[in-house]
Amino acid sequence: MAGIIGYGAYVPKYRIKTEEIAEVWGEDAERIKSGLGINEKSVPAIDEDSATMAVVAAKIALKRAEIDPKKIGALYVGSESHPYAVKPTATIVAEAIDAVPDLTAADLEFACKAGTAGIQICMGLVGSSMVEYGMAIGSDTAQGRPADALEYSAAAGAGAYLIGKDEESLAIIEDTCSFTTDTPDFWRRPKADFPSHGGRFTGEPAYFRHVRSAADALLKKLNRTIEDYDYFVFHQPNAKFPKTLAKRMGIPQEKITDGLVVPYIGNAYSAAVPLGLANVLDKAKEGERIFISSFGSGAGSDAFSLKVTENIRKRENAENLSYFIDNKEYVSYAVYAKYRRKLKGL
Amino acid sequence: MKGSIALHWRRIPERYRLEGTHCETCDSYYFPARRICRKCRRKGRIVPYKFSGKGRIYSLTEIHSAPEGLEDQIPYVLAVVELEEGARCTAQIVDVRKKDIKIGDGVEMVFRVVQREDPEGLISYGFKFRKLH
Ligand SMILES: [Zn+2]
Numbered sequence: 001m002a003g004i005i006g007y008g009a010y011v012p013k014y015r016i017k018t019e020e021i022a023e024v025w026g027e028d029a030e031r032i033k034s035g036l037g038i039n040e041k042s043v044p045a046i047d048e049d050s051a052t053m054a055v056v057a058a059k060i061a062l063k064r065a066e067i068d069p070k071k072i073g074a075l076y077v078g079s080e081s082h083p084y085a086v087k088p089t090a091t092i093v094a095e096a097i098d099a100v101p102d103l104t105a106a107d108l109e110f111a112c113k114a115g116t117a118g119i120q121i122c123m124g125l126v127g128s129s130m131v132e133y134g135m136a137i138g139s140d141t142a143q144g145r146p147a148d149a150l151e152y153s154a155a156a157g158a159g160a161y162l163i164g165k166d167e168e169s170l171a172i173i174e175d176t177c178s179f180t181t182d183t184p185d186f187w188r189r190p191k192a193d194f195p196s197h198g199g200r201f202t203g204e205p206a207y208f209r210h211v212r213s214a215a216d217a218l219l220k221k222l223n224r225t226i227e228d229y230d231y232f233v234f235h236q237p238n239a240k241f242p243k244t245l246a247k248r249m250g251i252p253q254e255k256i257t258d259g260l261v262v263p264y265i266g267n268a269y270s271a272a273v274p275l276g277l278a279n280v281l282d283k284a285k286e287g288e289r290i291f292i293s294s295f296g297s298g299a300g301s302d303a304f305s306l307k308v309t310e311n312i313r314k315r316e317n318a319e320n321l322s323y324f325i326d327n328k329e330y331v332s333y334a335v336y337a338k339y340r341r342k343l344k345g346l
Numbered sequence: 347m348k349g350s351i352a353l354h355w356r357r358i359p360e361r362y363r364l365e366g367t368h369c370e371t372c373d374s375y376y377f378p379a380r381r382i383c384r385k386c387r388r389k390g391r392i393v394p395y396k397f398s399g400k401g402r403i404y405s406l407t408e409i410h411s412a413p414e415g416l417e418d419q420i421p422y423v424l425a426v427v428e429l430e431e432g433a434r435c436t437a438q439i440v441d442v443r444k445k446d447i448k449i450g451d452g453v454e455m456v457f458r459v460v461q462r463e464d465p466e467g468l469i470s471y472g473f474k475f476r477k478l479h
Pocket of ligand 1 (some may be wrong): 381
């Protein structure tokens with residue numbers, strides 16, 4: 001088996017408040033805040049994109065693991081906002097962290113779960129000894145159509161996970177399983193600037209069915225119950241969905257609090273679960289168990305069971321996620337619009 | 347950008363990873379890289395060197411009228427950074443205005459977009475610096 005030997009999480013410095021967006025469109029900010037559970041969201045600087053944020057997260061993961069980047073044998077970047085339509089983000093990241101040239105690399109795309117898909121691929125490669133270390137990154141500068149409900153949540157961030165052998169792991173990945181179907185809840189056609197979504201359809205048949213099914217399947221496979229876990233991290237397009245899911249599964253709300261970063265940074269898409277997990281790893285103690293279940297529209301969910309080891313002390317080698325969450329500066333809607341226009345080339 | 351793909355590609359180690367050179371004879375560091383030591387000339391033993399990325403602000407200014415391709419990034423802080431090994435380079439300081447930073451402040455290299463003006467062209471990435479807290 002394999003495990004996490006290093007992790008890195010990054011959120012850009014800029015934030016926009018829900019009130020600031022609501023004001024522009026004449027919406028009721030309090031209603032939106034209580035509905036989505038999002039107070040503010042991260043905004044990338046004008047010179048940041050999914051590649052640059054992935055590099056920050058990857059460097060932090062390397063600093064924690066204390067390994068030579070040349071030993072990384074596989075690198076995957078999952079995103080729905082790759083800077084190029086054709087030309088991999090993964091090669092840019094590999095070059096920037098000096099993992100080149102003896103590695104395999106590719107970009108992944110599966111809406112918000114491309115990052116966890118990368119972790120599964122790296123587990124397979126490490127478990128079969130095809131590579132010594134694999135790096136899986138989820139990074140996104142998500143976009144919402146102006147005035148669409150998504151504009152309040154679509155945010156930016158990156159999470160990087162260095163996967164290696166059990167013995168070196170700060171958290172052993174005990175097992176994983178997935179649940180995947182063709183469910184048209186959210187999509188974007190080539191050359192379209194913004195995604196389209198199925199409104200309410202994104203809930204029951206998409207998010208709840210997939211995340212719940214993957215989670216139930218993994219618990220059954222491991223013959224475990226909710227009580228066996230200290231933390232749960234679910235995909236978080238808003239705060240309402242994971243809270244509702246936890247209630248339905250009988251999970252105490254305090255077990256999802258540390259893994260829920262969406263109220264402070266918004267939905268970072270491919271980075272959402274990687275960031276939530278990082279926030280849990282920043283606090284977890286040796287011997288504790290973490291359960292995670294991601295979600296990608298289209299649709300699928302990857303569930304993982306993790307057990308924290310004594311190597312968790314290595315987290316002190318680098319900045320934790322709260323460093324970036326707390327180091328923030330608010331921008332106006334006008335500045336936000338300028339940054340967003342540049343990102344989409346509008 | 348279109349006419350300079352080879353140049354862009356050759357400078358990747360320098361721009362992505364701060365790779366310069368070091369003279370082992372007199373312990374001088376060069377960024378960008380020099381193949382011949384300025385002090386030892388032909389007697390110098392020059393080897394490739396990856397800078398740590400840590401440094402200090404040597405001088406700085408805020409740009410309000412940018413060169414072509416960087417117009418959307420104004421206002422931005424441009425500084426001469428003295429790297430801890432001794433070499434100096436000119437680069438943007440990210441996520442700050444001039445009032446937030448002063449000469450002598452510690453900085454660390456970050457990887458950012460340098461230019462992406464042409465929607466059909468290459469995106470240019472490279473080093474900038476962020477203020478250390
Ligand atoms: Zn010399």
